[in-house]
Amino acid sequence: xxxxxxxxxxxxxxxCLLAVSGGALAAPPAPIEGEMFESWVGRYPDMTTxxxxxxxxxxxxxxxxxRFKPSAAAFHxxxxxxxxxxxxxxxxxxxxxxxxxxxxDRYSMAAALYRIYTADMPLLVTTDSILDAMHRxxxxxxxxLEVTVLRAAVKDALFTAQMALPDLARREPSLAVAAxxxxxxxxxxxxxxxxxxxxxxxxxxxxxxxxADVKAILTKVHSLKLENPGLGGDSTPLYxxxxxxxxxxxxxxxxxxxxxxxxxxxRAMMWLGRADTGFEADDVRQLRxxxxxxxxxxxxxxxxxxxxxxxxxxLMVGRADNLGPDALLPVLRDQKLLAxxxxxxxxxxxxxxxxxxxSNLAGQRIRSQYVVSLPEDPKKTELPPVFxxxxxxxxxxxxxxxxxxxxxxLFKGKKQExxxxxxxxxxxxxxxxxxxxxxMSELDAWNYAQNLATLRDVIESWSGAHWQDxxxxxxxxxxxxxxxxxTGNGVPEVxxxxxxxxxxxxxxxxxxxxxxxDTILYAKQSETASVGCVYPxxxxxxYLAFYEKLGxxxxxxxxxxxxxxxxxxxxxxxxxxMSYFENFETTMTQLRTLAGKELAGRPFTxxxxxxxxxxIEKTDAGTAYFATPEWNGWYVKLIFIxxxxxxxxxxAHPTIADxxxxxxxxxxxxxxxxNVDLTVAAIDNHGDRAIYVGxxxxxxxxxxxxxxxxxDPQWEAMLSSPNKAPARPAWLQPYLGK
Numbered sequence: 200x201x202x203x204x205x206x207x208x209x210x211x212x213x214x215c216l217l218a219v220s221g222g223a224l225a226a227p228p229a230p231i232e233g234e235m236f237e238s239w240v241g242r243y244p245d246m247t248t249x250x251x252x253x254x255x256x257x258x259x260x261x262x263x264x265x266r267f268k269p270s271a272a273a274f275h276x277x278x279x280x281x282x283x284x285x286x287x288x289x290x291x292x293x294x295x296x297x298x299x300x301x302x303x304d305r306y307s308m309a310a311a312l313y314r315i316y317t318a319d320m321p322l323l324v325t326t327d328s329i330l331d332a333m334h335r336x337x338x339x340x341x342x343x344l345e346v347t348v349l350r351a352a353v354k355d356a357l358f359t360a361q362m363a364l365p366d367l368a369r370r371e372p373s374l375a376v377a378a379x380x381x382x383x384x385x386x387x388x389x390x391x392x393x394x395x396x397x398x399x400x401x402x403x404x405x406x407x408x409x410x411a412d413v414k415a416i417l418t419k420v421h422s423l424k425l426e427n428p429g430l431g432g433d434s435t436p437l438y439x440x441x442x443x444x445x446x447x448x449x450x451x452x453x454x455x456x457x458x459x460x461x462x463x464x465x466r467a468m469m470w471l472g473r474a475d476t477g478f479e480a481d482d483v484r485q486l487r488x489x490x491x492x493x494x495x496x497x498x499x500x501x502x503x504x505x506x507x508x509x510x511x512x513x514l515m516v517g518r519a520d521n522l523g524p525d526a527l528l529p530v531l532r533d534q535k536l537l538a539x540x541x542x543x544x545x546x547x548x549x550x551x552x553x554x555x556x557x558s559n560l561a562g563q564r565i566r567s568q569y570v571v572s573l574p575e576d577p578k579k580t581e582l583p584p585v586f587x588x589x590x591x592x593x594x595x596x597x598x599x600x601x602x603x604x605x606x607x608x609l610f611k612g613k614k615q616e617x618x619x620x621x622x623x624x625x626x627x628x629x630x631x632x633x634x635x636x637x638x639m640s641e642l643d644a645w646n647y648a649q650n651l652a653t654l655r656d657v658i659e660s661w662s663g664a665h666w667q668d669x670x671x672x673x674x675x676x677x678x679x680x681x682x683x684x685x686t687g688n689g690v691p692e693v694x695x696x697x698x699x700x701x702x703x704x705x706x707x708x709x710x711x712x713x714x715x716x717d718t719i720l721y722a723k724q725s726e727t728a729s730v731g732c733v734y735p736x737x738x739x740x741x742y743l744a745f746y747e748k749l750g751x752x753x754x755x756x757x758x759x760x761x762x763x764x765x766x767x768x769x770x771x772x773x774x775x776x777m778s779y780f781e782n783f784e785t786t787m788t789q790l791r792t793l794a795g796k797e798l799a800g801r802p803f804t805x806x807x808x809x810x811x812x813x814x815i816e817k818t819d820a821g822t823a824y825f826a827t828p829e830w831n832g833w834y835v836k837l838i839f840i841x842x843x844x845x846x847x848x849x850x851a852h853p854t855i856a857d858x859x860x861x862x863x864x865x866x867x868x869x870x871x872x873x874n875v876d877l878t879v880a881a882i883d884n885h886g887d888r889a890i891y892v893g894x895x896x897x898x899x900x901x902x903x904x905x906x907x908x909x910x911d912p913q914w915e916a917m918l919s920s921p922n923k924a925p926a927r928p929a930w931l932q933p934y935l936g937k
Contacts (some may be wrong), residue, residue, distance in 0.1 A: 229477030230599055231509050235657050242656075243649035245611050248584070248639055251648035255655075258630045261697045265296050269881035274321050281318040282892070284911065285583050288879075288936030292890075296693035296881035299702065299895060300936040305851040305918075306875040308332070312895035315877075317621045322737040322814060323788065323880055323893030326681060326745055328834065331896070333749065334713035336783070336839035337670070340776055341455050341515055341717060343841050345899060348768055354392055356504035360492070363499040365406050365407035367491065375542030380478075380488035381495070382440050383408035384588070387416050394466035402585070420449045420466060425905040427862045437476070439484045444475045445860060447905045451858065453719040456910050465720055472721070480522055480555055483548045484752050487584035490531055490542050493524040496588075504872035505589065512592065514759050516721040517669045519590030521914040522555065527586065530554060548826070555584065594671060594722045596711065599628045599654050600798040600859050601648050616845045617645040618861045622708045622870050624901055627782065628654040629675065630682045633700040635932050671722070673752040678707045680744035689798040690741070691882045694923040698934050702878060702895065705931055709896030712870040716856040724858060738882050738891050741794040750787035779839045786833055797907050800885040851875070855914035857903065864903045865902060869909055873897040873918050879936075901925040
C-alpha cells in the first residue's frame with residue numbers, strides 16, 4: 200500500500216495544479232482505480248465461486264409461499280380480463296405474486312401508463328418508468344447542447360489551432376515534423392466534421408501535412424474495419440509508426456443518426472477521443488507533436504473554445520482517461536518547454552516523457568485499443584500512455600468490464616481466456632447479490648471471482664465526491680440503490696422473493712443500457728486484449744434511497760448547469776434545463792414521501808391520492824378537423840422535450856449500444872432495451888391486497904459482428920422481425936407471461 204499512497208500523493212499534486220490553472224474550485228478525485236485494483240487483487244488469490252459467495256454472504260433467497268392468494272386480491276379479475284392474461288400467466292401470478300407481460304404493441308413508458316389509465320387498472324409506479332424519463336431527458340439535453348453549442352465550439356477550436364501551426368513551423372524549424380503531425384491530426388478532424396462520407400475531395404485543406412495522408416485516413420474511417428494484425432489484418436501508419444485501429448467505432452450510433460450534422464460531429468469527436476488514434480506519450484516524435492498541439496491550442500486561444508465542450512462533457516459523463524492539453528500544459532511550463540526552441544532537442548522530450556511516466560498523467564485505466572498478450576506469459580500487457588485532444592471519459596462500468604476479461608484474469612498462474620463480459624458483471628461489482636447468483640456458471644467457467652471481489656472493493660472505496668463528480672456516476676449510484684430490498688414492516692411479500700429480484704435486475708441492466716446508449720460517443724469502451732378514466736388506486740415502488748439519489752442528481756445538475764452560462768450556452772436555454780431539473784427534483788421528493796408512507800403504513804392524503812391519479816392524461820387540442828393530442832400529468836413533465844420534437848415523450852424509442860469489443864473474434868457486446876412490458880404484481884400493503892400494473896423495461900444482451908455495430912433504426916427493425924429479434928435473458932424467462 201505504500202506505493203499506492205505515494206502514487207496518490209503525486210496525482211493529487213498534479214490534479215491540484217490542473218485545477219488552479221483551469222480555474223476550477225476543487226481538484227477532482229484522484230484517478231487511482233487501476234492501482235487500487237492491482238494492489239488489492241492479491242487479497243483473494245485463486246478465489247473460487249464458493250469462496251466469493253461466502254465472502255459476500257450470499258445465499259439463496261428464501262422463496263416462501265405468499266401468505267395470501269393473489270386471486271383473492273382486489274382487482275384481480277379486472278386486470279386478468281383487461282390484459283387478457285393466459286392461464287399460464289395467471290398461474291405465475293398466483294405462484295410468485297408477479298408476472299411480466301411482454302407486449303406485441305410498441306409502447307413507450309408514457310403510452311403504457313396511459314393504457315393502464317384508460318383500462319382503469321391500479322397503477323404501480325415503477326422505478327423503470329422514472330429511469331426511462333431520466334434517460335430521455337439526459338439524451339435530449341445532451342443532443343440539444345451538441346447541436347446548438349458544442350459542434351460550433353469544436354470546429355472553431357480546431358480551425359483556430361490549425362491556422363497557428365504554419366507560423367510556429369516557420370519560427371521553429373526543428374518542430375517542422377511535429378507541426379505536420381499535429382496538422383494531420385487536426386485536418387482529419389476538420390474534414391470529418393465538415394465533409395460528407397466518402398467525399399472525393401477535401402473540404403478543409405491541410406496547412407502542412409500531405410493531402411494524400413489525410414485522404415488515406417478518411418478512407419480508413421469510412422471503411423469501418425476492425426484492424427487486427429495478429430490475425431493477418433491491416434494496420435495503419437500514423438505519426439511515424441504503424442498501429443491497429445478499430446475503425447468500426449466510427450459508425451454513428453445512438454442519437455447521432457438523427458441528422459447529418461450529428462453524424463459528422465460523432466466521427467470528428469471519435470477521432471479526437473479514441474485511444475488508438477491519439478499520440479503515444481512514450482514515443483519521442485509523437486510526444487513532441489502532442490506538445491506542439493498543446494502549445495498552439497494555448498497560444499491561439501483554441502483551448503478556451505474547447506473548454507466549453509470539456510465543461511459540458513465532464514459534467515454529464517466524466518473526465519478523460521488519458522493525457523490532454525489541460526494536463527500537459529502545466530507540465531510543459533514546469534519543465535520550461537514553452538519557450539522557443541525548447542521542444543527541439545530529443546533529450547528534452549525524453550526527460551518530459553520520464554516526468555509524465557513518473558506521474559502517470561498519460562496512464563489509462565481502461566483498455567480500449569488493440570494490444571497483444573501472450574497466454575503463456577503471466578504478466579499483463581501494459582497499456583501505452585496516450586495523449587488525445589479530447590480523450591474519451593473514464594466510466595466505472597467500462598473499468599469493470601475491462602477487468603473481467605483476458606488478459607486481466609489470472610488463476611493458479613494461468614491467464615483465463617474469457618473473451619466477452621456481460622452486463623451482470625457490472626451489476627455484481629456494483630453490489631447486486633442477485634447478479635452474482637446469476638453469474639455462478641460464468642465464474643465457475645472462467646475463474647474470475649478474485650477480480651469481481653476486488654472490483655467491488657474498489658467501488659465501495661469510492662467517496663461521495665467520486666459518485667457526485669458527474670451525472671453519469673450519479674446515475675450509476677442511483678442504480679446501486681436498487682440492490683437492497685426495502686426494509687420495514689410494510690414491505691410487500693412479493694418484493695422478498697426471486698421473481699422480484701430478477702425484475703429489479705432487469706431494471707438496472709436496462710437503465711444501464713440506456714446510459715451507455717446516451718453517452719456512446721464520450722464514454723470509453725472496454726476491450727478484450729486482443730379518456731374520463733382514473734387509476735382506482737396507486738402504489739409507488741418503495742425504494743427510498745433511489746428517489747433520494749435521483750433528487751440529488753437533479754439538484755446537482757441544476758446547480759452545475761447554471762455555471763455553463765459563461766461557457767457560451769444561451770441564458771434562455773439554461774433556464775429551460777434548470778426549470779426541468781427543479782421539477783424533477785420536486786417530483787422525486789414527492790415519490791419518496793409516498794414510498795415512505797407505504798412502508799410505515801400511513802395513509803395518503805387526498806392531495807397525494809390525486810397526485811397519483813394525475814400521473815398521465817391526454818386531451819385533444821386544435822380544431823374539430825385537425826385535433827392534436829396534448830399529454831399532461833406529472834410523469835410527462837419528467838421528460839425534457841427539445842423544441843421541434845414534442846412527440847418524444849410518447850413515441851417508443853428502443854435503444855441499443857455496443858459496450859465491449861473482442862478484436863480476435865471480431866465481435867462486440869450489444870446491450871439494449873426493447874418494447875415496454877407490463878408487470879402485474881400482487882401487493883399487500885398493511886392488509887390492503889390488490890393487483891397493480893406498471894410499465895417495465897425489456898432488456899436484451901447479445902453479441903454482434905464489430906463490422907455491423909447496431910444503430911437504433913437497425914435495432915428497431917430487428918425487434919419488429921420475430922425471426923431476427925434475440926431471445927430475452929434465460930434467467931428472466933420463468934417470469935415472462937406467455
